[in-house]
Amino acid sequence: MEDPQGLEGSQPVGLSKHPSGIVPTLQNIVSTVNLDCKLDLKAIALQARNAEYNPNRFAAVIMRIREPKTTALMFASGKMVCTGAKSEEQSRLAARKYARIIQKLGFPAKFKDFKIQNIVGSCDVKFPIRLEELAYAHGAFSLYDPELFPGLIYRMKQPKIVLLIFVSGKIVLTGAKARDETYTAFENIYPVLTEFQKVQQWSPSCSCVVEISSLVMEVSFLWQRVTT
Amino acid sequence: MSDSYCPDCKRNTEVVCDHAAGDTVCSECGLVLEARSIDETSEWRTFADDSGDHDPNRVGGPVNPLLGDGALTTVISRAANGSNADSSLARLQNRGGDPDRAIVLAFKAISNMADRLSLVTTIKDRASEIYKRLEDQKCTRGRNLEALVAACIYIACRQEGKPRTVKEICSIVAGATKKEIGRAKEFIVKQLKVEMGESMEMGTIHAGDYLRRFCSNLGMSNEEVKAVQETVQKAGDFDIRRSPISIAAAIIFMVTQLSESKKPLRDISIATTVAEGTIKNAYRDLYPHAARIIPEWYAKERDLKNLSSPKA
Numbered sequence: 001m002e003d004p005q006g007l008e009g010s011q012p013v014g015l016s017k018h019p020s021g022i023v024p025t026l027q028n029i030v031s032t033v034n035l036d037c038k039l040d041l042k043a044i045a046l047q048a049r050n051a052e053y054n055p056n057r058f059a060a061v062i063m064r065i066r067e068p069k070t071t072a073l074m075f076a077s078g079k080m081v082c083t084g085a086k087s088e089e090q091s092r093l094a095a096r097k098y099a100r101i102i103q104k105l106g107f108p109a110k111f112k113d114f115k116i117q118n119i120v121g122s123c124d125v126k127f128p129i130r131l132e133e134l135a136y137a138h139g140a141f142s143l144y145d146p147e148l149f150p151g152l153i154y155r156m157k158q159p160k161i162v163l164l165i166f167v168s169g170k171i172v173l174t175g176a177k178a179r180d181e182t183y184t185a186f187e188n189i190y191p192v193l194t195e196f197q198k199v200q201q202w203s204p205s206c207s208c209v210v211e212i213s214s215l216v217m218e219v220s221f222l223w224q225r226v227t228t
Numbered sequence: 229m230s231d232s233y234c235p236d237c238k239r240n241t242e243v244v245c246d247h248a249a250g251d252t253v254c255s256e257c258g259l260v261l262e263a264r265s266i267d268e269t270s271e272w273r274t275f276a277d278d279s280g281d282h283d284p285n286r287v288g289g290p291v292n293p294l295l296g297d298g299a300l301t302t303v304i305s306r307a308a309n310g311s312n313a314d315s316s317l318a319r320l321q322n323r324g325g326d327p328d329r330a331i332v333l334a335f336k337a338i339s340n341m342a343d344r345l346s347l348v349t350t351i352k353d354r355a356s357e358i359y360k361r362l363e364d365q366k367c368t369r370g371r372n373l374e375a376l377v378a379a380c381i382y383i384a385c386r387q388e389g390k391p392r393t394v395k396e397i398c399s400i401v402a403g404a405t406k407k408e409i410g411r412a413k414e415f416i417v418k419q420l421k422v423e424m425g426e427s428m429e430m431g432t433i434h435a436g437d438y439l440r441r442f443c444s445n446l447g448m449s450n451e452e453v454k455a456v457q458e459t460v461q462k463a464g465d466f467d468i469r470r471s472p473i474s475i476a477a478a479i480i481f482m483v484t485q486l487s488e489s490k491k492p493l494r495d496i497s498i499a500t501t502v503a504e505g506t507i508k509n510a511y512r513d514l515y516p517h518a519a520r521i522i523p524e525w526y527a528k529e530r531d532l533k534n535l536s537s538p539k540a
Contacts (some may be wrong), residue, residue, distance in 0.1 A: 128467055132432045144432055145410075148394070191463060
């Protein structure tokens, strides 16, 4: 029984697998593959469309395809990095397309050792979070310095994932080699986040003069609409 | 001439100090009250134009426990009467290379920066200690010294509970950007967490930590300072998603706008090292809560009406 990738938001979420009720959406997959033949970068850059090669800046050809919308870095050794895909299958498909382009250009490209190196996912828990207290409670794993970066950097040990937790409740998970690691990491952090939920303090001030109170009400409605 | 109690006369009598023998003698009965008193005034005077040669000092400088051997080495001096055979020995010793040179250089840099920021000796010493620990772990090789030293000072200030914003430290350091100092700080904390453990724990920064300094830089009155402190306390309850320093700057702006002496945005921007645009944005976020966070005794409702509404 497979979850169709694109319809995750609207499908009823499997509560056995995702007890929190939220599934992180994958935003970026980085994968590598070995084409197993030496490449002539200059020739590739001249012949292929959508390829850029600037040896002074970076020693690889940067090629892009439209479907799936991805970017590939191809090195002279024959190794290739494919980034920008939204799912593992798309990443594999894109890598195959790039290999096909190289084959068409005349190089004996193969498709060896395709491996997904990094999966980036994001989600929204829909409530604000008290980052400072979270940083205090989980000091060994958290790094929170509002001057340097507005989000809390949480380095989970098991699975080894890095999470960026923001005040708004939006979470970014990165460093996974498999989709399940992302899901497990999110399920691990969700109870912690609910524990440090920011309770909204909203006391309507009745002692205000009419003009000020109406202005404040107006602004507060706008503010609520923007933040929820 | 002074008065002191003479045990023979059994009352306070005039006492004379004879400096030749160091005696304190009662002028009435001649009893010596104190013999051979030690003169604690300075032995000699030093002038700027004196020849540097004959230095009557019998002791060296204060011992710095952080420098390897406390600088207790013996060096071969250079004879003043030109170079002769002995100077070759001095040259050979100098060529050996001072193991402490890197640390001494770093300490000098720390000292310079601390002076520029007018930091107390406690913070300076703590920063030097942090650097020494890093040097012991041999992690300072091949790293931007300026950024590392700036980060040491930043951490020392935080640990002492008197944090300085990264931008303030940036302003007095020539060779480091905010990013580099941030990276260096993360590096230092990671390296020393293993060794020092709990003592490297620095709490998160709060707006209140910086208030006193910002307010005094702007020359605000005591009443305004108290109002700002109370406002910051109350503002902590509301969900304002901005850096604590921007919030502090915006609150200072709001409170000064309500007072008689309105500080221009530019002055506040310079004193708090927050960009003018950022202060305006934070002010816009704070404005809806103005009535609730500004203390009653400072500004009445109608004064708040005069508060300029931020142009959305």
